[in-house]
Amino acid sequence: MLSRLALRNAQLMPIMARGAQSMSSAAGDRPVRMEKPSPVRHGIIPEEWFTIFYPKTGVTGPYMFGIGLSTYLLSKEIYVLEHEYYTGVSIFIMALVVIKKLGPTVAAALDKQIDKYEGDWESSRTENMKSLEECIENEKKEQWRADGQKLLIQAKKENIVMQLEATYRERLATVYNEVKKRLDYQVNIQAVERRLAQKQMVQWIISNVLKSITPEQEKANLQQCIADLQSLAPRA
Amino acid sequence: MMTNLFSIFDPATTIFTLPLNWMSSFMSLIILPYTFWLIPSRTNMMWIQLTNFINKELKILINKNAKGSNIIFTTIFMFIMINNFMGLFPYIFTSSSHMSMTLSLSLPLWMSLMIFGWMKFYNNMFAHMVPMGTPSILMPFMVMIESISNLIRPGTLAIRLAANMIAGHLLITLISSTGPSSSTILISFMVLAQILLLSLESAVAIIQAYVFSILSTLYSSEIK
Amino acid sequence: MGFGEYPAEYNPSVHGTYDPARYYGKPDTPFSQVKLGDLGAWFSRRKKSPQATAALISRAFWRWQHKYIQPKRSGIAGFFHITFAAMAFFYTINYKKIKAHRNYKYH
Numbered sequence: 375m376l377s378r379l380a381l382r383n384a385q386l387m388p389i390m391a392r393g394a395q396s397m398s399s400a401a402g403d404r405p406v407r408m409e410k411p412s413p414v415r416h417g418i419i420p421e422e423w424f425t426i427f428y429p430k431t432g433v434t435g436p437y438m439f440g441i442g443l444s445t446y447l448l449s450k451e452i453y454v455l456e457h458e459y460y461t462g463v464s465i466f467i468m469a470l471v472v473i474k475k476l477g478p479t480v481a482a483a484l485d486k487q488i489d490k491y492e493g494d495w496e497s498s499r500t501e502n503m504k505s506l507e508e509c510i511e512n513e514k515k516e517q518w519r520a521d522g523q524k525l526l527i528q529a530k531k532e533n534i535v536m537q538l539e540a541t542y543r544e545r546l547a548t549v550y551n552e553v554k555k556r557l558d559y560q561v562n563i564q565a566v567e568r569r570l571a572q573k574q575m576v577q578w579i580i581s582n583v584l585k586s587i588t589p590e591q592e593k594a595n596l597q598q599c600i601a602d603l604q605s606l607a608p609r610a
Numbered sequence: 611m612m613t614n615l616f617s618i619f620d621p622a623t624t625i626f627t628l629p630l631n632w633m634s635s636f637m638s639l640i641i642l643p644y645t646f647w648l649i650p651s652r653t654n655m656m657w658i659q660l661t662n663f664i665n666k667e668l669k670i671l672i673n674k675n676a677k678g679s680n681i682i683f684t685t686i687f688m689f690i691m692i693n694n695f696m697g698l699f700p701y702i703f704t705s706s707s708h709m710s711m712t713l714s715l716s717l718p719l720w721m722s723l724m725i726f727g728w729m730k731f732y733n734n735m736f737a738h739m740v741p742m743g744t745p746s747i748l749m750p751f752m753v754m755i756e757s758i759s760n761l762i763r764p765g766t767l768a769i770r771l772a773a774n775m776i777a778g779h780l781l782i783t784l785i786s787s788t789g790p791s792s793s794t795i796l797i798s799f800m801v802l803a804q805i806l807l808l809s810l811e812s813a814v815a816i817i818q819a820y821v822f823s824i825l826s827t828l829y830s831s832e833i834k
Numbered sequence: 835m836g837f838g839e840y841p842a843e844y845n846p847s848v849h850g851t852y853d854p855a856r857y858y859g860k861p862d863t864p865f866s867q868v869k870l871g872d873l874g875a876w877f878s879r880r881k882k883s884p885q886a887t888a889a890l891i892s893r894a895f896w897r898w899q900h901k902y903i904q905p906k907r908s909g910i911a912g913f914f915h916i917t918f919a920a921m922a923f924f925y926t927i928n929y930k931k932i933k934a935h936r937n938y939k940y941h
Contacts, residue, residue, distance in 0.1 A: 617931060620931070623927040623928055623931075624927065624928060624929055624930035624931060625927060630927050631924065631927065631928070634920070634924065637916070637920060640916055640920075641913070641916060643903060644899060644903075644904075646854075646899075646900075646904050647904060647906075649906065651903060651904055651905055651906050651907075651908045652906070652907060652908045652909070653903050653908050653912060653913070654903075696917070696920070699917055699920070699921055700921055701921045701922075701924040701925045701928065702917075702920050702921060702924050703924060790935075790937050
């Protein structure tokens, strides 16, 4: 069991190591662009040439070196002051004037162009990102709308269920009423029959009794009634 | 004192008299800015602006059938301009002041245009011999004149550039050769005159390059 | 052919983007920090071949470029470096001609 674990770790190790290595070095060794050029003094001489002298000779070191070197070159006529030198003097003055006057304006115009160029790239990137984000937002809204559809369908289902129940109840009531009507009919028929039978029986009994009353019975009944009345009269 | 007034035009150097001075033609390769980043730096941007400006000027002149040839004319302009402009600086050799260089620029251009035109568009080339609207009596002379002017075109292109460069440099060298043997006040006057000359020269440098490329463009657009 | 190819020791997954100003060989002390006594040993360790010399010149050129021309807000210094270097170069090349124009006989 432990050996399998060790084997799995051993398999994963080179992958992790490769991933970590490529992630760190590919991002870290990228050349970075400087924003401003290396500092120069008097427009052309790099600052490093000056700072080399500072530990040994101080601030005037490079200037003394320059003056000494130029004096040596001029006096030994290693640097000959011939016609080209005077051309150089004229060009130097001209270049100085032009750079001092036109330098900042040209630099500002070029900066504007550079910023416009960079702005185009940057804006295309950000606008693309913005449009994609808007798409995501719209997609989410559409999903929310679809959810709303679900609620709608649920409401419709409930509505239908209610309708079904209502019709069921209606039919139930109809059935009840019909059945009650029929049962009432039967009941009424029976009542009518009974009433008729009763009436008939009463009629028959009365008619038979009246028929069976003989005259002696009538006279006896009358005598009895007069006797009863005579017994009752003195009491009143 | 100068050994020879024209010694500034001598391509021979002192290293076993090898003509290493011609290496000033490589200046345009070194000045050409390299594009390492996406966003151009100020130097890059200046080069791009200049090239775009020249390209726009030349683009409208070339024939629609030869649409890719504005690249070569723009390149010729930049090359000649850098050569001319760098030659103004003190010890740098002006390679475009030599006929050998300017002729080797203009002759292949013109020859290729002529060979292409005459082989493919025979009638059209003949039609260019006579300008529009000449009276019929003058036509033989017009043909002669036009054909001669056509034949000397490479010569004119080369000589114009070389002569302008030589004249300018000669003037500057002459005036500044009085420098070593004059007093300080005279030197200041000389420097003043030289400044004027040099401003003229820098303008001439750029203009000559422009003229060369424009004319080559026009010659190329005459062929159908 | 050999022109315009990456150096043999360059590895994109290890080194990242190619920088023409970097030396991709075996790490060694930079030239500015070599002691004078070790100079012979240091020199014998380096590769000496035409391709290596060309690579050295190319790396120096790119290092100069990265400092003075490639930054976004570069100035006129790069152009004048080229100009002054060319002037010095052509002066040294034409020195014997110029020596003939000396103004003074005794120095």
